[in-house]
Amino acid sequence: MTALLSHPLVALAIVLLSIFILIKSADYLVEGASSVAKVYGLSDIFIGLTIVAFGTSFPEMFITIFASVFSLMDAETYVKMPNLAIGTIIGSNIFNTMFVLGIAGFIHSLNCKKPTVWREIPMSLGITLLFFVLVNDTMFFGSETGDSLSRIDSIIMLIGFVAFFYFIIKSSASEDNSHLAFPGIQVVSAGKAWTYIIVSVLGLTIGTILILSNIHTLAKSANISYEFLGLTLLAFGTSLPELSTAAVASFRRKADFAMASVVGSNIFNLLFILPIGGLVNPMPFDPKLDFDLYCLMGGTALLFIAMFTGKKKKLDQWEAFILLAAFFVYLIYIIFRDTTPGVNS
Numbered sequence: 001m002t003a004l005l006s007h008p009l010v011a012l013a014i015v016l017l018s019i020f021i022l023i024k025s026a027d028y029l030v031e032g033a034s035s036v037a038k039v040y041g042l043s044d045i046f047i048g049l050t051i052v053a054f055g056t057s058f059p060e061m062f063i064t065i066f067a068s069v070f071s072l073m074d075a076e077t078y079v080k081m082p083n084l085a086i087g088t089i090i091g092s093n094i095f096n097t098m099f100v101l102g103i104a105g106f107i108h109s110l111n112c113k114k115p116t117v118w119r120e121i122p123m124s125l126g127i128t129l130l131f132f133v134l135v136n137d138t139m140f141f142g143s144e145t146g147d148s149l150s151r152i153d154s155i156i157m158l159i160g161f162v163a164f165f166y167f168i169i170k171s172s173a174s175e176d177n178s179h180l181a182f183p184g185i186q187v188v189s190a191g192k193a194w195t196y197i198i199v200s201v202l203g204l205t206i207g208t209i210l211i212l213s214n215i216h217t218l219a220k221s222a223n224i225s226y227e228f229l230g231l232t233l234l235a236f237g238t239s240l241p242e243l244s245t246a247a248v249a250s251f252r253r254k255a256d257f258a259m260a261s262v263v264g265s266n267i268f269n270l271l272f273i274l275p276i277g278g279l280v281n282p283m284p285f286d287p288k289l290d291f292d293l294y295c296l297m298g299g300t301a302l303l304f305i306a307m308f309t310g311k312k313k314k315l316d317q318w319e320a321f322i323l324l325a326a327f328f329v330y331l332i333y334i335i336f337r338d339t340t341p342g343v344n345s
Contacts, residue, residue: 025203032196087230105320154278
């Protein structure tokens with residue numbers, strides 16, 4: 001029985017099932033929390049910018065926090081878990097920027113409002129650059145102890161998150177945000193809402209623990225690096241809520257919501273989720289992931305440039321195709337880079 005559970009295909013099957021549990025739990029948590037917020041009279045736009053935006057990132061948040069806890073409790077066995085968490089966040093943001101927006105823009109060209117073009121997209125690029133500087137201690141600060149997301153780095157990022165969150169909420173009160181109305185917030189009774197919340201948190205916890213324990217088995221038995229599993233399997237799996245949300249928004253011609261939800265999720269991932277993990281336990285950073293950060297910054301810059309080529313303030317279908325092509329080139333590269341023999345030794 002033990003030998004069967006340690007088989008890489010069994011571990012992969014459990015990880016995929018657990019990702020499904022995470023996604024469904026996040027969906028029900030959003031529905032429950034949105035219903036509770038409605039009971040207290042909060043607006044759709046507030047719910048969209050907070051609960052819904054955060055909800056699509058709940059899987060990444062639980063993976064990051066538990067990866068830090070695992071490495072804190074058993075550093076010898078789970079020493080590389082922080083690599084998995086950081087790889088998942090970077091990979092998720094790349095997937096969101098290039099693939100999710102590429103798919104949404106290919107379905108229908110995405111018209112963007114001025115604040116999204118001049119505020120959220122540049123802010124996402126600047127936050128990625130800030131993260132790049134903070135974790136590359138050797139490159140920028142001459143550190144002799146290696147690169148990491150320290151507790152001080154995490155506090156800096158969290159201060160930035162508080163400022164960003166305050167700015168967005170204040171801006172939403174003074175702007176016309178009807179175009180951001182979330183497509184399909186379902187309201188249920190208070191009793192059912194609290195049941196959704198409790199069961200969903202339990203599901204997120206169980207799913208995350210199953211993922212991390214079996215990812216460890218998969219990495220060791222299949223000789224695949226934690227970074228690669230984070231950048232691909234977990235990044236793609238945990239980004240499925242963003243893909244679903246953006247695709248639905250694109251089909252319903254709510255283009256700016258599709259753009260804002262994806263860019264907002266990217267900012268939330270870097271400014272809030274990773275710093276929480278860094279506060280729990282400082283997270284070593286593998287400089288190999290610098291290339292992936294370059295690709296993320298390049299993809300975000302490409303998205304910004306697309307707002308000024310072709311039709312202004314619009315991601316045209318041909319520009320969306322370029323994003324998709326760039327994503328697949330990146331994916332092919334990291335498959336060759338990270339699946340060479342001995343990479344996980």
